[in-house]
Amino acid sequence: MNDTAGIMTQEWVEVAKVADIPPLMARVVKTKQGDIGLFHAGDGNFYALDNRCPHKGGPLSEGIVHDCRVTCPLHNWVIDLKTGEATGADEGQARTFEVKVENGAIFLKL
Amino acid sequence: MDKERLVVIGNGMAGVRAIEELLKINPDRYAITIIGDEPHGNYNRILLSPVLAGEASFDEIILNTPQWYAENGIELIAGTAATGILRRQRQVELADGRKIPYDRLIIATGSKPFILPVPGADLDGVIGFRDIADVEAMIEAAAKYRNAVVIGGGLLGLEAANGLMKNGMDVTVVHLMDTLMERQLDKTAGAMLRASLEERGMNFLMPAQTSQLIGGDDGRVRALRTSDGREIPADLVVMAAGIVPNIELAKKAGIHCQRGIVVNDWMMTYDARIYALGECVQHRGVCYGLVAPLYEQARVLANHLGGRGWMTYEGSVTSTKLKVTGIDLFSAGDFLGRPGAEEIVMKDEKGGVYKKLVVRNDRLEGAVLYGDTVDGSWYFQLIREGTDISEMRARLLLGQSHLGDSGHGENMAEAMPDTAEVCGCNGVTKGDIVRAITEKGLFTLEDVRAHTKASASCGSCTGLVEQILASTLGGDYSPAPSEKPLCGCTDYTHDQVRGAIRENGLKSIPDVMHFLEWRNPDGCATCRPALNYYLLCAWPGEYEDARASRFVNERLHGNIQKDGTYSVVPRMWGGLTNPKELRAIADVAEKYDIPEMKVTGGQRIDLFGVKKEDLPAVWADLNAAGMVSGHAYGKALRTVKTCAGSNWCRMGTQDSTGLGVKLEKMSWGSWMPHKFKFGVSGCPRNCAEATIKDFGVVCVESGYELHVGGNGGIKVRVTDLLTRVATEDEVLEWAAAFIQLYREQARYGERTAPWIERTGLARVKEQLEDEATRKALRERFLFSQQFAQKDPWHELSEKEDAFFKPVAELV
Ligand code: SRM
Numbered sequence: 001m002n003d004t005a006g007i008m009t010q011e012w013v014e015v016a017k018v019a020d021i022p023p024l025m026a027r028v029v030k031t032k033q034g035d036i037g038l039f040h041a042g043d044g045n046f047y048a049l050d051n052r053c054p055h056k057g058g059p060l061s062e063g064i065v066h067d068c069r070v071t072c073p074l075h076n077w078v079i080d081l082k083t084g085e086a087t088g089a090d091e092g093q094a095r096t097f098e099v100k101v102e103n104g105a106i107f108l109k110l
Numbered sequence: 111m112d113k114e115r116l117v118v119i120g121n122g123m124a125g126v127r128a129i130e131e132l133l134k135i136n137p138d139r140y141a142i143t144i145i146g147d148e149p150h151g152n153y154n155r156i157l158l159s160p161v162l163a164g165e166a167s168f169d170e171i172i173l174n175t176p177q178w179y180a181e182n183g184i185e186l187i188a189g190t191a192a193t194g195i196l197r198r199q200r201q202v203e204l205a206d207g208r209k210i211p212y213d214r215l216i217i218a219t220g221s222k223p224f225i226l227p228v229p230g231a232d233l234d235g236v237i238g239f240r241d242i243a244d245v246e247a248m249i250e251a252a253a254k255y256r257n258a259v260v261i262g263g264g265l266l267g268l269e270a271a272n273g274l275m276k277n278g279m280d281v282t283v284v285h286l287m288d289t290l291m292e293r294q295l296d297k298t299a300g301a302m303l304r305a306s307l308e309e310r311g312m313n314f315l316m317p318a319q320t321s322q323l324i325g326g327d328d329g330r331v332r333a334l335r336t337s338d339g340r341e342i343p344a345d346l347v348v349m350a351a352g353i354v355p356n357i358e359l360a361k362k363a364g365i366h367c368q369r370g371i372v373v374n375d376w377m378m379t380y381d382a383r384i385y386a387l388g389e390c391v392q393h394r395g396v397c398y399g400l401v402a403p404l405y406e407q408a409r410v411l412a413n414h415l416g417g418r419g420w421m422t423y424e425g426s427v428t429s430t431k432l433k434v435t436g437i438d439l440f441s442a443g444d445f446l447g448r449p450g451a452e453e454i455v456m457k458d459e460k461g462g463v464y465k466k467l468v469v470r471n472d473r474l475e476g477a478v479l480y481g482d483t484v485d486g487s488w489y490f491q492l493i494r495e496g497t498d499i500s501e502m503r504a505r506l507l508l509g510q511s512h513l514g515d516s517g518h519g520e521n522m523a524e525a526m527p528d529t530a531e532v533c534g535c536n537g538v539t540k541g542d543i544v545r546a547i548t549e550k551g552l553f554t555l556e557d558v559r560a561h562t563k564a565s566a567s568c569g570s571c572t573g574l575v576e577q578i579l580a581s582t583l584g585g586d587y588s589p590a591p592s593e594k595p596l597c598g599c600t601d602y603t604h605d606q607v608r609g610a611i612r613e614n615g616l617k618s619i620p621d622v623m624h625f626l627e628w629r630n631p632d633g634c635a636t637c638r639p640a641l642n643y644y645l646l647c648a649w650p651g652e653y654e655d656a657r658a659s660r661f662v663n664e665r666l667h668g669n670i671q672k673d674g675t676y677s678v679v680p681r682m683w684g685g686l687t688n689p690k691e692l693r694a695i696a697d698v699a700e701k702y703d704i705p706e707m708k709v710t711g712g713q714r715i716d717l718f719g720v721k722k723e724d725l726p727a728v729w730a731d732l733n734a735a736g737m738v739s740g741h742a743y744g745k746a747l748r749t750v751k752t753c754a755g756s757n758w759c760r761m762g763t764q765d766s767t768g769l770g771v772k773l774e775k776m777s778w779g780s781w782m783p784h785k786f787k788f789g790v791s792g793c794p795r796n797c798a799e800a801t802i803k804d805f806g807v808v809c810v811e812s813g814y815e816l817h818v819g820g821n822g823g824i825k826v827r828v829t830d831l832l833t834r835v836a837t838e839d840e841v842l843e844w845a846a847a848f849i850q851l852y853r854e855q856a857r858y859g860e861r862t863a864p865w866i867e868r869t870g871l872a873r874v875k876e877q878l879e880d881e882a883t884r885k886a887l888r889e890r891f892l893f894s895q896q897f898a899q900k901d902p903w904h905e906l907s908e909k910e911d912a913f914f915k916p917v918a919e920l921v
């Protein structure tokens with residue numbers, strides 16, 4: 001889905017349990033590449049994005065999650081969790097990361 | 111399963127708007143076909159006037175491009191008229207012989223110019239003013255001929271005359287009445303308008319009745335003759351003497367028509383498969399000729415076609431604005447005045463300003479403004495809301511800016527240069543907004559917000575943006591209906607949602623969304639916090655707060671800062687503190703490396719730049735010293751500002767500090783529609799600024815003056831006096847009752863000031879002055895406080911420590 005530019009070997013890393021993130025909430029994963037927001041979306045799936053809003057760097061993980069989108073807490077841009085793109089009339093994109101869930105554990109491809 | 115076939119006759123403003131509204135709520139239900147006899151996509155008809163005047167181009171006024179029809183799977187049959195409706199076969203017959211089947215049909219054929227039945231009306235060079243073809247004909251005539259006559263001194267006629275003048279023609283307006291725009295203006299305003307148009311070179315023949323149009327040898331009109339024998343040269347005659355609902359098709363098909371196609375409150379005609387809207391309909395005896403009512407009709411119709419079926423159209427109050435650049439003119443409602451109506455008038459002939467307000471039973475019923483229309487949308491709102499204006503009567507004519515708010519919003523939108531900044535938060539200029547409105551075809555405040563961000567942050571420039579919309583779009587702009595939907599996820603208003611929660615015993619956000627058929631699964635960032643509040647207010651003690659539906663500040667109980675850190679403000683009751691608290695605050699600041707401390711405008715201490723991970727520990731330390739959250743972040747009770755009072759001050763009349771503490775102890779922890787602040791001053795010198803607080807107490811020798819509805823902020827508003835009482839207990843009772851009334855009746859996000867301006871102080875007073883009501887309100891408030899007065903810092907630092915940390919650290 002996404003290529004994490006510059007990093008040749010990507011691997012799945014376990015970062016959380018499903019129970020750690022209630023529906024419509026998000027948590028932060030700290031990585032060498034910066035903070036990643038891990039979201040429990042309205043469709044029941046988990047999505048991961050750079051935890052920086054494409055507008056002015058707002059922490060997306062603190063926004064309100066609705067359906068498969070999050071509204072940034074700083075100036076209300078609405079970011080699509082699947083693509084990382086700003087919706088509506090705004091333009092910009094946050095980097096996305098692949099996520100998978102196995103046996104109640106959440107993995108990120110990093 | 112095949113989709114139902116929905117056919118629209120009339121590719122104009124009302125028909126297409128109905129489809130747009132339908133697509134918003136139920137995009138997949140119908141296979142849609144739109145039939146229009148004009149060879150274009152739908153365009154903004156009201157902007158034909160600026161096009162004629164050379165202020166806009168045809169391309170700029172297109173509302174729906176061919177791509178729009180294609181993207182939405184709509185078949186457009188443009189340039190072909192519908193010639194018949196075969197109701198038994200359920201088919202529409204086209205001029206080219208095709209037959210289009212339908213399951214449901216919408217008739218939106220608009221209206222036609224009224225062509226005076228005088229000899230010569232069929233000569234070349236005699237036209238109406240309705241569509242692009244008419245405008246093209248006028249521009250063409252202006253290039254070849256000199257003399258133009260416009261019949262009709264109404265809105266349309268004057269806009270045509272102005273446009274023709276701009277195209278270099280000599281223009282005379284022939285009008286039957288002795289007042290211009292007599293349907294919108296009274297005599298005084300009509301005369302002022304005439305004078306300023308004459309100054310610009312327009313000629314008038316009025317009162318005058320046209321009896322004949324005289325043609326030349328070439329078959330083209332040459333002159334106009336009046337019934338009293340006057341004759342004026344005319345190479346072009348524009349008939350703008352009125353419009354006639356275009357109902358031939360419907361009539362021929364046997365659908366009940368009077369002046370227009372008769373429809374019921376959900377826009378259905380006599381045939382249950384056939385709906386109608388726009389200028390061709392007659393609803394409760396009224397035919398409308400402006401866009402705003404048609405848009406309301408479109409929402410109702412879409413609601414029914416989309417399968418929801420609960421909205422009704424109950425008629426519209428309309429407002430008008432003349433789109434002649436440089437002339438400010440506004441009228442709304444019933445300005446001639448019914449029996450029992452009084453007039454409030456201001457007239458400054460030399461300064462070119464005239465204002466007339468028509469008031470009946472303490473309600474504003476109509477307004478005519480000439481020369482200064484800044485307050486047009488405000489008056490229009492008061493008319494539609496039926497606000498009780500008795501308390502502001504003396505200042506009403508002076509405008510909204512004299513109600514106590516200053517700063518922002520009182521600028522004259524039209525007088526502003528394009529470079530002037532309108533939205534200070536997002537750096538949007540007037541030019542940006544005007545461009546977006548005309549280029550993108552925007553009609554509503556929401557559209558402008560989405561495209562320009564103007565008024566999308568603090569909202570203080572909302573009024574100004576509305577004025578710019580109104581001045582750019584002319585009478586078409588209908589200021590956001592005050593009864594607007596809660597958000598894009600629903601068509602229900604705030605009040606309807608609250609009503610449904612109470613009446614149907616809805617107890618959770620998913621229940622509300624399910625019951626009211628929310629459009630988006632789990633809503634959006636606008637409706638979720640509102641629903642959470644309404645539920646919390648309706649079911650104290652029962653409803654469990656939905657954390658995921660709280661804005662981050664209320665979820666983490668601190669204000670988020672631009673760098674993602676938080677601020678921490680402990681409560682200091684009534685502004686009082688002591689060495690122990692100060693020492694604990696100082697210790698916390700050192701222990702957690704807190705970069706900045708400051709004394710706030712609310713008389714307490716703010717710790718800035720606290721890291722999210724540290725919040726629980728910071729709180730626990732403050733708790734240990736007996737301090738609790740100051741809710742500096744919430745739609746909740748914030749500060750209670752007090753002054754020294756009779757304890758120390760030589761002027762003090764009562765113990766303002768002690769009373770402030772009591773008020774704060776009573777009301778802290780309560781969630782509200784917006785933030786809420788108290789101020790208690792010990793004497794009328796008012797050192798605690800009590801008269802710009804939501805609830806202000808000014809102590810006097812004989813007791814206490816209670817003031818409500820003030821705020822500082824962008825639009826300063828001074829409080830209104832609520833009442834005077836003698837004892838502290840009464841102060842507490844009135845305060846609790848006022849808070850509860852505000853909690854139950856204001857809309858989420860509405861502070862006390864706009865709430866009181868909307869409902870009228872009289873209504874608030876009336877409820878609180880009734881002792882039984884007041885006591886019941888207080889009881890309900892105290893009941894809900896039992897559950898609300900838990901320090902969130904304590905609760906969170908105890909049980910949810912983990913939540914403040916990253917879920918994983920891979921560094
Ligand atoms: C901290 C403080 C400034 C200070 O250092 O003095 C402050 C800080 C903020 N104020 Fe304020 N206001 C502060 C006292 C005031 C006062 C003074 C007062 O309370 O007497 C006012 C004018 C009185 C009033 O409320 O009417 C005030 C009127 C506002 C307004 C305009 C309110 C309005 O209704 O128009 C806003 C904007 C809003 O709420 O929408 C606002 C919003 C804000 C926000 C919350 C902006 C935001 O959304 O992030 C600021 C948060 C800063 C932060 O991160 O902590 N602040 N703010 C004050 C905290 C007081 C406290 O102890 O709780």
Ligand SMILES: Cc1cc2nc3c(=O)[nH]c(=O)nc-3n(C[C@H](O)[C@H](O)[C@H](O)COP(=O)(O)OP(=O)(O)OC[C@H]3O[C@@H](n4cnc5c(N)ncnc54)[C@H](O)[C@@H]3O)c2cc1C
Binds near residue numbers: 146193390583
């Ligand atoms: C110059 C001008 C300025 C105006 N200024 C303002 C203003 O400032 N503010 C305001 O609120 N309103 C204004 N109006 C009025 C506003 O434009 C109308 O109220 C609005 O356009 C009516 O919408 P409608 O859909 O009912 O009719 P229309 O927009 O006229 O649409 C009807 C469509 O149906 C088509 N049609 C008719 N019969 C058939 C048929 N048999 N088969 C196929 N198609 C058919 C017509 O060609 C037309 O395209 C103005 C109007 C004009 C002409």
Ligand code: SF4
């Ligand atoms: S005035 Fe209030 S909102 Fe504005 S910057 Fe200062 S603290 Fe922030």
Ligand code: FES
Binds near residue numbers: 058075076
């Ligand atoms: S930083 Fe996200 S909207 Fe501004």
